[in-house]
Amino acid sequence: MATGDKLQRSLFDEVMVPCYAPMDIIPVRGQGSRLWDQQQREYIDFAGGIAVSCLGHCHPVMVAALTEQAQQLWHLSNVMTNEPALRLAHKLTQLTFADKVFFANSGAEANEAALKLARRYAVDNFSADKDQIIAFDHGFHGRTFFTVTVGGQSSYSDGFGPKPQAITHIPYNDIAAITALISDKTCAVMMEPLQGEGGVISPNLEFMQQVRDLCDQHHALLIFDEVQTGNGRTGELFAYQGLGVTPDILTTAKSLGGGFPIAAMLTTAELGSHLKVGTHGSTYGGNPLACAVAEAVINEISQPAVLAGVKQREQWFRDALMQINSRYPIFREIRGKGLLLGAVLRPEWQGRARDILVAAGNEGLMVLVAGVDVVRFTPSLVIDKADIDEGMQRLETAIATLYHATA
Numbered sequence: 001m002a003t004g005d006k007l008q009r010s011l012f013d014e015v016m017v018p019c020y021a022p023m024d025i026i027p028v029r030g031q032g033s034r035l036w037d038q039q040q041r042e043y044i045d046f047a048g049g050i051a052v053s054c055l056g057h058c059h060p061v062m063v064a065a066l067t068e069q070a071q072q073l074w075h076l077s078n079v080m081t082n083e084p085a086l087r088l089a090h091k092l093t094q095l096t097f098a099d100k101v102f103f104a105n106s107g108a109e110a111n112e113a114a115l116k117l118a119r120r121y122a123v124d125n126f127s128a129d130k131d132q133i134i135a136f137d138h139g140f141h142g143r144t145f146f147t148v149t150v151g152g153q154s155s156y157s158d159g160f161g162p163k164p165q166a167i168t169h170i171p172y173n174d175i176a177a178i179t180a181l182i183s184d185k186t187c188a189v190m191m192e193p194l195q196g197e198g199g200v201i202s203p204n205l206e207f208m209q210q211v212r213d214l215c216d217q218h219h220a221l222l223i224f225d226e227v228q229t230g231n232g233r234t235g236e237l238f239a240y241q242g243l244g245v246t247p248d249i250l251t252t253a254k255s256l257g258g259g260f261p262i263a264a265m266l267t268t269a270e271l272g273s274h275l276k277v278g279t280h281g282s283t284y285g286g287n288p289l290a291c292a293v294a295e296a297v298i299n300e301i302s303q304p305a306v307l308a309g310v311k312q313r314e315q316w317f318r319d320a321l322m323q324i325n326s327r328y329p330i331f332r333e334i335r336g337k338g339l340l341l342g343a344v345l346r347p348e349w350q351g352r353a354r355d356i357l358v359a360a361g362n363e364g365l366m367v368l369v370a371g372v373d374v375v376r377f378t379p380s381l382v383i384d385k386a387d388i389d390e391g392m393q394r395l396e397t398a399i400a401t402l403y404h405a406t407a
Contacts, residue, residue, distance in 0.1 A: 006038055023361060030057025033380050033387040035366070044391040047366040051196070051228045051340060051378035054255035054301060059382075062258050065296035066289060073288045078281060084291035091298055092266060095237055097246045100272030102265040103286040107227030107253035108142025110263035111190075113280055114249045115146055117267065118188035118221045120274045126219065131166040132186045134178065134220075138198030138371075139169075141190065141225050150190055152198070173204045178211060186220040188249075193239040196228040199374045200335055200342025208245045221248040221271070227263070231255035232301040232381050234338035235311040242337075255381075258297040262290035301381060310338045310381050313388065317341055317377060320392040328396070328403045339381055342374040352402075359398035365391050 009024050027035045027043070033056050035043045048054065055062060069084060076082050089101040104110045115133065122130040135141070139152040145164065148157045152169045170177040172195060182189070189211055195201040215222045224247035229239035233255060236242040240250065248271060253263035261284075284290070300306060318334050321343055325331045331343045345353060353369040360367045368376040379388075 025361070032056040032059075033383045033391075041364065043361075043364050043366050044387055044394065045366045046377045046379045046391055046395075047368045048378045048380055049259060050254070050368060051233055052254045052257075053259050054231055054233070054381045055258050055297060056380035056382060057259075059258065059300075061296045061300050062260070062293055065292045066260070069289050069292035075284075075287055075289075077283070078286065082286065082288045082291070084288045084295060085286035088291040088295045088298070089264075091295060092264060095298070095302055096250065096266055097240075097268070098250065098266035099269035100267055102267075102272075102275065102280070102282075103291070104253075104263040104265065104282045105261050105284050105290075106142070106263050107225070107251060108144045108147045109282060109285075110227065110251035110253055110265045111141045111147045111150070111223075111225055112144050113265045113275075114223050114225075114251050114267075115150065115188070115190070116280060117249060117265070117271060117275055118223060120279065121221060121271055122187035124274050126187075130185055130187050130219075132183070133167045134181060134186055134189045135167060135169050136172040136191055136195070137169050138172065138195060138201070139190075139192055139225075140195075140197035141192075142227075172198070172201055173207045175207050175210050178214060182214045182218055182220065184218050186215075186218050188221040188223055189215055190223040190225060192225045192229065193243055193245075194229050194234065194337055194340060196340060196376075197370055199344075199370050200340060200376055202335060202337060203243065205243065208243050212245045215248075223247060223249045223251070225251050227251055227253045228378075229340060231297070232307055232310055232338075233340050233378070235307055235314065236338075237302055237307065239337070255301070256297065257290055257294045260290050260293040262287070262294050306381060313379075313381070313383060314338050314341065316385060316388050320388065324392065324396045324399060328399045330399060330403065339377070339379055339383075341377045342370050343377075345373045345375070355402060356398065359402050360395055363394040363398045365394040365398065367395070 025037045027037050029036045033045045035045050092101050102113050135150045137152040141147040141151045149163045150167055224240055226238050230252040250266045256262050321334050330349045332346045333344045336342050351372045353372050353375050356375050357367055357369055370376040
């Protein structure tokens with residue numbers, strides 16, 4: 001196969017493990033909130049690589065940061081540190097509750113580190129019997145065996161043999177359920193401060209405060225998985241900052257690198273001290289290229305004007321979706337916060353979220369699903385109004401096609 005040959009989707013089936021089922025299109029170029037495929041067909045991107053491309057594609061500050069760092073230093077082992085990692089860690093501690101940072105490559109790895117820290121803290125301060133982890137139905141925390149078991153979707157964790165133990169799931173937003181379950185044997189409660197993959201489900205503020213209080217009463221750690229909600233996605237830099245509840249451990253990834261793989265676990269100095277030398281690690285954690293890009297991303301999205309712009313864009317999305325719904329009533333509600341939004345299908349349209357995704361793709365618009373009943377939107381945090389307007393026109397055309405075919 002010669003360099004420059006136009007590769008076909010069929011090659012995926014030949015050479016890739018079949019754990020994905022990618023669309024037929026193969027994007028080759030992106031700029032802002034637009035993508036172009038091999039045939040130079042244009043798409044508007046309301047998906048953002050599943051809440052990753054927070055500044056869109058090829059944003060100048062990201063390109064500049066990567067180019068500059070690529071000419072200086074690519075990699076060091078963690079036998080040494082590096083300046084981009086130090087700058088990024090310092091920035092994250094300045095902007096959050098945290099004193100300490102651990103860098104990894106993905107949200108799953110950051111969550112793995114958080115869960116290991118919670119168990120280690122319990123062993124060091126109490127006993128090995130304080131091992132229960134409470135998590136929530138329909139939660140999602142990654143694809144390592146530990147994190148996928150803590151996630152509340154058994155279809156992802158079944159079929160791989162014995163699972164990690166002492167993990168219990170309860171309904172999200174259910175105060176009675178967690179009050180009845182939590183005890184002095186609980187070492188951690190892990191939750192998303194807005195469930196993404198599980199259907200874009202917002203937390204009840206009273207519930208969040210009650211979870212925090214119960215964790216304090218039982219000396220359990222509260223872990224917030226902000227892999228999807230973090231880095232400006234909800235209109236705050238991190239979602240916890242808009243809830244009035246501070247976790248003990250926070251994980252972040254996805255938008256942190258704006259498309260360059262990087263993740264982080266944030267915690268306090270006291271908790272961080274339990275990950276002593278040799279207890280955990282990551283070959284690429286703190287990679288200079290990744291940290292240089294992430295620093296540029298954080299510098300951009302932490303600006304008050306950008307965060308305020310997320311809230312403005314949320315309203316643009318909500319207004320446009322409701323206008324579509326007034327003409328083609330297929331949505332029961334629009335839920336979520338900031339630019340993590342879910343359009344929930346009415347009962348007669350349930351199970352057809354993917355149909356809408358495919359129809360939108362046919363019209364040149366990329367959207368997501370969150371389960372079979374919710375169409376999900378996670379676009380760039382700085383998407384232009386013109387791109388939103390045109391994307392919504394394409395979505396309406398797609399929905400109209402399905403609506404008339406169903407009528």
